Amino acid sequence: MSIRKARGGGWQMAARCLTALLGGYAAAAGIASLGARLLPIATAEATAWGMILSFLIFVSLGLWAFHEHRLTRIALVIWGSAAATIGAVLLIGPRA
Amino acid sequence: MKARAGLRQPMAWIHSWLGLVAGWILFAMFLTGTASYFRPEITRWMQPELRTEAAAPAEAARSAIAWLQANAPHDEQWYIYLPDDRTTATRIFTRPRPDSMTPAKRRREEIRLDPATGEALEARDTRGGEQFYRFHFQLQLPHPWGRWLAGLCAMFMLGAIVSGVVTHKRIFVDFFTLRWGKGQRSWLDAHNVTAVLALPFHAMITYTGLITLVLMYMPWPIAANYAKPATFAVEAYGNDPEGAASGRPARLVPIAPLIAAATEEWKGGRPSTLIVRNPDDAASSVTILRDGTDALNARGGSITYAGADGRRLAASPPPGPAIETAGVMLGLHMGNYAGPVLRWTYFLLGLTGSAMVATGLLLWTAKRRKPGATPFFGFRVVERMNIGALACLPAGMAAFFLANRLIPAAQPGRSGLEVSAMFWMWFGLAVLSLLRPVRRAWIETLAVAAVAFASVPVVNALTTDRGLIRSIASGDGLFVAFDLVMLSVAACLGFAAWRAAHIAPVAPRQRRHAGPPASAGKELADAA
Amino acid sequence: MPLETLLLGYAALANLARASGRPQRVADAIPLLRPVHAKIAGIALALLSLVASFWRFGAYQGLVAWLGLTSLAGVALVLLLSRWPVAALRLWLPAMALAVPIDLVGF
Numbered sequence A: 001m002s003i004r005k006a007r008g009g010g011w012q013m014a015a016r017c018l019t020a021l022l023g024g025y026a027a028a029a030g031i032a033s034l035g036a037r038l039l040p041i042a043t044a045e046a047t048a049w050g051m052i053l054s055f056l057i058f059v060s061l062g063l064w065a066f067h068e069h070r071l072t073r074i075a076l077v078i079w080g081s082a083a084a085t086i087g088a089v090l091l092i093g094p095r096a
Numbered sequence B: 001m002k003a004r005a006g007l008r009q010p011m012a013w014i015h016s017w018l019g020l021v022a023g024w025i026l027f028a029m030f031l032t033g034t035a036s037y038f039r040p041e042i043t044r045w046m047q048p049e050l051r052t053e054a055a056a057p058a059e060a061a062r063s064a065i066a067w068l069q070a071n072a073p074h075d076e077q078w079y080i081y082l083p084d085d086r087t088t089a090t091r092i093f094t095r096p097r098p099d100s101m102t103p104a105k106r107r108r109e110e111i112r113l114d115p116a117t118g119e120a121l122e123a124r125d126t127r128g129g130e131q132f133y134r135f136h137f138q139l140q141l142p143h144p145w146g147r148w149l150a151g152l153c154a155m156f157m158l159g160a161i162v163s164g165v166v167t168h169k170r171i172f173v174d175f176f177t178l179r180w181g182k183g184q185r186s187w188l189d190a191h192n193v194t195a196v197l198a199l200p201f202h203a204m205i206t207y208t209g210l211i212t213l214v215l216m217y218m219p220w221p222i223a224a225n226y227a228k229p230a231t232f233a234v235e236a237y238g239n240d241p242e243g244a245a246s247g248r249p250a251r252l253v254p255i256a257p258l259i260a261a262a263t264e265e266w267k268g269g270r271p272s273t274l275i276v277r278n279p280d281d282a283a284s285s286v287t288i289l290r291d292g293t294d295a296l297n298a299r300g301g302s303i304t305y306a307g308a309d310g311r312r313l314a315a316s317p318p319p320g321p322a323i324e325t326a327g328v329m330l331g332l333h334m335g336n337y338a339g340p341v342l343r344w345t346y347f348l349l350g351l352t353g354s355a356m357v358a359t360g361l362l363l364w365t366a367k368r369r370k371p372g373a374t375p376f377f378g379f380r381v382v383e384r385m386n387i388g389a390l391a392c393l394p395a396g397m398a399a400f401f402l403a404n405r406l407i408p409a410a411q412p413g414r415s416g417l418e419v420s421a422m423f424w425m426w427f428g429l430a431v432l433s434l435l436r437p438v439r440r441a442w443i444e445t446l447a448v449a450a451v452a453f454a455s456v457p458v459v460n461a462l463t464t465d466r467g468l469i470r471s472i473a474s475g476d477g478l479f480v481a482f483d484l485v486m487l488s489v490a491a492c493l494g495f496a497a498w499r500a501a502h503i504a505p506v507a508p509r510q511r512r513h514a515g516p517p518a519s520a521g522k523e524l525a526d527a528a
Numbered sequence C: 001m002p003l004e005t006l007l008l009g010y011a012a013l014a015n016l017a018r019a020s021g022r023p024q025r026v027a028d029a030i031p032l033l034r035p036v037h038a039k040i041a042g043i044a045l046a047l048l049s050l051v052a053s054f055w056r057f058g059a060y061q062g063l064v065a066w067l068g069l070t071s072l073a074g075v076a077l078v079l080l081l082s083r084w085p086v087a088a089l090r091l092w093l094p095a096m097a098l099a100v101p102i103d104l105v106g107f
Helices: A002-006 A010-038 A043-067 A071-092 B002-045 B057-071 B130-138 B145-167 B184-197 B199-212 B220-225 B230-237 B255-265 B321-334 B340-368 B377-406 B414-433 B438-463 B468-474 B477-502 B522-527 C004-020 C035-083 C085-090 C092-104
Strands: B077-081 B090-095 B111-113 B271-277 B285-290 B302-306 B312-315
Touching: A010 A043, A010 A071, A010 B220, A043 A071, A043 B002, A043 B145, A043 B199, A043 B220, A043 B230, A043 B321, B002 B130, B002 B145, B002 B340, B002 B377, B002 B477, B057 B077, B057 B090, B057 B111, B057 B255, B057 B271, B130 B145, B130 B414, B145 B199, B184 B199, B184 B340, B184 C035, B199 B321, B199 B340, B199 C035, B255 B271, B255 B285, B255 B302, B340 B377, B340 C035, B377 B414, B377 B438, B377 B477, B414 B438, B438 B468, B438 B477, B468 B477, C004 C035, C004 C085, C004 C092, C035 C085, C085 C092
Parallel strands: none
Antiparallel strands: B077 B090, B077 B271, B090 B111, B271 B285, B285 B302, B302 B312
C-alpha cells in the first residue's frame, strides 16, 4: 500500500476518487458536449460523435487522476475543465 | 523505460482496485450476458410444448395482420415482430386508443402467434432467455438504478482494461504461457492469458456495452445541440409518422406487396418488424423495419407506406459516419448478425471473459494470502464473496432451468417463481457456504453447481417428451445442443470441485505462496 | 462447416508460439520447421486465415469474425499447450490440412 501513502491518506484518497468519478464524468460530459456543439458538421453527426467518444474521455481522465501525484493539480484540471466546458455550452446555447 | 515504470505502478494499483470493487457484478454481467447470446434459443427450450416452424416474413405478416384484424381492429398501434431462423413465433402487441378508460397509451400484453396458421400460441408462462438478458444490464434492481450500476461497472471494466494493458510488462512474451498447479503464479498466468488472448473481444464488448445505453448515460451532447431532445432521434433515424387518425374508416392493403417492395429497395434485406398505426383508418400507415442481421449495423433502417393505398411515404435517412458507427457498435454488442459459428465463438469468448474476471478476483486473494497468519477482515470478505459469486451464481442459473421444468405448467405466477428459484439458489447457497470452512465451501458449492447442471438434462427427459435421446433421434439440434452445453458446464464445474478437493495447499508453512484451495482448474470452471 | 478460419488461426498461432520459443524444451519437438521458418509460416497462415475469413464472412463481418475466431483458436492452443505442449504444437499441421476438407462437410 505504498502508493496510498505516496498519494496522501484517507481524506486525500477519498477526494481523489470523487474527483476521478464525479469530476471525470462532469468533465467528459462537458468536453463531449462542447465538442458536439462546436464541431462544424451535421448536428446529429456531431452529437453522435460526442456521445461515442465521451467514455474515452471519461476513462482517460479517471485513470490520469490516479497517475498524477498532486491532488490540487488533478482537482484543478478536472473540475476546472468541467466547469469551463459546461459553462461554455450553457453560454452558447443549443444550435438553432 | 523509467517513465513507463512510473506509469505502471499506479496503474497496477488502480487495476486491482477497479477489478475488486466491480468484479463480482462484472462476473455476473459477463456470465448472464454470455448466456444472452442464446436468448431466443433459451426461451424456446423453456417452452418445450411449442414446436413452431419458421415461415417466410410475408406469410407471417399476413397471418398476424389477419389475427389482429379479428381481435384488435380498433387499437391505435400494432407492433408485429416477424419470426426468423431463431425465433420461430410471431410476437405481437398493440396499444389501445387513449380514451376515458385508459388515459395513458399503455401497451397490451405480448401475444405470440404460430406464423403458419396465425393462431395464438399457448405455452407455460416463463421469462425464458429474457431473464438473463434483462439481468445482464438491469441487475434485477428497480429502474433506473440497475442500469446505472451496470454502467458504472462497465466504466470500471473499461478502466481496468486500459490500466491492465499499461500494467502488463511483457504482453506478447507471456502470450502462450499457462502453468498449472503453481498457486499465485498460475492465477496470474490464467488471468493474463484469458485477458490478452481475447483482448479485442473484451475491449469491444465493454465499450459497445456503454454505447447500448448511451442515451441514458451520456445524453448531454444532445442537450447541448437541441432545444428539444426528441429532434435528435428524428434527425438521426428518420421521422416517426405520428399522423392523427382521419376518422374515415378504411381497410389495410394486402401486406405482401409492401414487404416485397421493401425487400427490393433493401436489395434483399429482410424485414424484422412491422408497426401499423391507425389500422382501421384512411390515414393508416405501415412502417417496415429492416432486420440488422445482414449487416453489422443493428439499426437497419425503415420504410413507411400508406396503409390505405400502399404509397411509399417516407424512409429513414442513410446514416452518416457517426450514426453508422454507433449502430455498428450496438450490433457488435448484441451479436444478432452472427451466424451459428460466430455466435458460438462469441459465446466461448464471453466465457473466456467471465474466466478473466474470475481469475482476477482469485488472484487478488492469492496475492494477499499469508501462510500461517490470521487473514485480515477484508481478505475474508473477499474470499467469501468470491465463493458467493463465482460458484453460487452458476448454481442459481441451473436452478432457473430446473424450476422451469419442475414448476407445473399451469401454476399461476410461475414465471416469477422461476426467477425466485434462481435467486434463492444463488444467495441461499452463498449464505449456507458461510457455515463451512473456506476450502470445504469451494468444494461443496462447486459440486452443488455441477450436480444442478448435470440434472437439467435428466429432469428435462423426465418431464417432457424432448429428452436427449429423442432429440437426437428427431434431429432437434436446439434441444441436443442445450443438453450438451448443460453437461459440459457440469463437467467443468465438477472438474473444478475435484481440483479444489485434490490440489491441497501443500503444507502452507513451507511454501511462500500457497495456491488458493481451488487451484488452477478453476478458470475453466468459472468460464462454464 | 465454416471453420477454416479457426483451424488456420490455430495453425498460425501454433507456429508463432513455436517461433517465440517460450516453451523452450518443447519448441524443439516440432520436427518440421526451425524457429525462423515457423515465424514466417505463422505470419503466412495468419494472413491466409484473414483472407479465408473475408471470403467466408464477407466484407462487413470478415475482420470481426477473424478477430473472434483467432482469439478462440488462441484460447484452445494455450489450454492444450499447458497440458500437452508437444502435441499442441504438432497439431498445427493436421489443423492446416483439415481446413479445406472440413469446409466441404455439410452442416
